[in-house]
Amino acid sequence: MTNLRIGVMYDRAWPPEGLPAFARDVEALGADDLWVVEDLGWGGGISAAALALAATSRLRVGLGIAPAPLRHPALLAMETAFLARVHPGRFVAGLGHGVTEWMASVGATPGSALALLGESAEVLRALLRGERVQTQGREVRIDDLRLVHPPEVVPPVVLGVVRPRSLELAGRVADGTVIAEGLGPADLRAALALIRQGGAAPDHELIVFAYAAVADDAGQAAEVLRDKVEDQAGWLGRTPEEIFTVSGTPADAVARIAELEAAGATSVVLRFSGDEPVRQLGATLAALADVRG
Structure with a gap:
């Protein structure tokens, strides 16, 4: 596990004011990535990413995941370019469909969710490359736009998706794919097949979010995750025993973590539950260092 990136998520339930100190702590421990959340009602992903980037000097920060129906690609490109100019090479822009019920609750239901996501990703990447964009797509329409301050180091755009057609789309239009919590090695292999079918480049990232709890007693760690596992099982249409x-x-x-890497993960992002997540991360990284030698 020499090339695998290890990341950690700042959970949406944690208070926003704790993010800068958390980011500094996990950077000091040696984590590679920190991911922030953009879920409706919890907090803004761009502002969270800006806080985390400003509080650190090395950590790569990912936005996981901006909902395309709420984030017009022109606006997202402006926000992303700003962060990427100030913190070159340290930001990853994540984009997804958004939770259908949440999008409907604010009147943001596209005619075609797949078309919206694909067109948004293509426009976002083109604008970040400094190109002039003019498009009349099915869902995204832009009449002659170019960023005044495009980033010198173009940040990756990744899609957080689950279903087969969306995974194939990610391979076609994105720099990477984010795999949802609860999906295991067999799911990763199946996802990779679809991503490659979409035409993914060899350096396409496979970023895996994973619920995590670490303790001296394995049973105690499992108990900490029980509610999250049951909720995710319901969302994925699986039994709790099938949740990785x-x-x-x-x-x-x-x-x-090694199982996920063997299945193709390039980054594993740990979403800790329970007390002292920084301590749990530290224990995990220390054990990982022992394995790596």
């Missing part, structure tokens, strides 16, 4: 987590003792966690 990075949990148990630190050694158990490292073994689970």
Whole structure:
């Protein structure tokens, strides 16, 4: 596990004012990435990413995941370019469909969710490359726009998607794909097949979000995750026993991370539950360092 990136998520339930200190702590521990959340009602992903980037000097920060129906690609390109100019090479722009019920609740229901996501990703990437964009797509329409301050280091645009057609789309229009919590090695292999079918480049990132809990007692760690596992099982249409987590003792966690890497993950982002997430991350990274030698 020498090339695998290890990240951590700042959970949406945690208070916003704790983010800068958390970011500094996980950077000091040696984590590679920090991901922030943009879920309706919780907090803005761009503002969270800006806080985390400003509080750190090395950490890569990912936006996971901006909903395309709420984030017009022109506006998202402006926000992304601004962050990428100030923090070159340290920001990843994540984009997804958004939760259908949440989007409907604010009147943001596209005619075609797939077309909207694909067109948004293509426009976002073109604008970040400094290109002049003029498009009359099915869902996205732009009449002659070019960023005044495009980034010198173009940040990756990744799609957070689950369904087969969306995974194939990610391979076609994005620099990487974010895999949802609860999906395990077999799911990753199936997703990669679809992503490659879409024409993904060899350096296409596969970023895996994973529920995590680490303790000296594996049973205690499993209990901490019980509610999240049951909720995610319902969302994925699976049984709780089928939900993959990075949990148990630190050694158990490292073994689970290794399973994801063997299935094709290029980055594993740990979404910790329970007390002292920074301590849990530290224990995991220490065990990982022992394995890596």
